[in-house]
Amino acid sequence: MRIDVLSLFPDMFKPTLGQSIVGRAQDDGFLDIHVTDFRHFTTDKHNHVDDAPFGGGAGMLLQAQPIFDAMAAIDEEAQKENYPKGRVILMDPAGRKFDQDYAQELAQEEHLTFICGHYEGYDERIRQLVTDEASLGDYVLTGGELAAMVMIDATVRFVPGVLGNMSSSMGDSFSNGLLEYPQYTRPAEFRGMKVPEVLTSGNHEKIRQWRMYQSLKRTWERRPDLIEQAKLSREQQIMLQDIKLGEDPTMQ
Incomplete structure (x- = not known):
């Protein structure tokens, strides 16, 4: 360019x-x-x-x-x-x-x-x-x-x-219409603050679900206007209902 x-x-x-x-x-x-x-x-x-x-x-x-x-x-x-x-x-x-x-x-x-x-x-x-x-x-x-x-x-x-790696930019906040999920790196515990266990579980499907949920939750709490504009999948719509009810099925 x-x-x-x-x-x-x-x-x-x-x-x-x-x-x-x-x-x-x-x-x-x-x-x-x-x-x-x-x-x-x-x-x-x-x-x-x-x-x-x-x-x-x-x-x-x-x-x-x-x-x-x-x-x-x-x-x-x-x-x-x-x-x-x-x-x-x-x-x-x-x-x-x-x-x-x-x-x-x-x-x-x-x-x-x-x-x-x-x-x-x-x-x-x-x-x-x-x-x-x-x-x-x-x-x-x-x-x-x-x-x-x-x-x-x-x-x-x-x-x-x-x-x-183009996936770096595609995962940025706003790239999918939502804010980015929380991220962590080593150490797994710092001054009493621990990384969510799901991220160290090795279960990639649960990690995917957790990230999706956290992205939706952060967007709902900080930029609800983005939620109104986003084209949510059926899975995301169900998660959003859980967020509004204060439930987090990804931690179960």
Whole structure:
């Protein structure tokens, strides 16, 4: 996958995207990230990329010209490397709310481009370049850089080869619509706190049932809104009824 980012603050990206899983994915050739400072594409002699809005109002808007020219340069470079144009994502508080399903959807693409805004907003004509408008949630950040990094990190986990074992990402919270079950590692007892016996029993069917029950229970207690949206199997529906009654058949 190739990922391009348009930003006025390119130095923000390397310390984060050059580390951990995303950094290793680049080293191993699964991911190619390019960050472009679109200030370099302005035709203004003072290197301004923003201006006051027509009709008045507070704040400044990013101008269309630097973004359009930067996008043209990115498209030309990507084409030389045989990447398709792909999805162009505008970071905007009014955009589609980012979630795990969205990350999996974006991971199917060969080429993604993120446009990070700043100041008060964008010249509306910039939206003609984009396929997506995305937001992390109902709040406003100083710029789109942090949001883009979060989206890239979450998306890259689903690119084949990045995690080594794809089941790692598929077991994450939200991947099946529910929160992840509790997990433990050695030692089996720590300061009087013991690992549930079922996990050391070697009975894989009971472990599967326990994990399913705990995932449902945690979701019901912490995010009941997810339960309402989830497509539960018959087994899960029966377990949910037990949870509501305060019963736990998996411990019997």
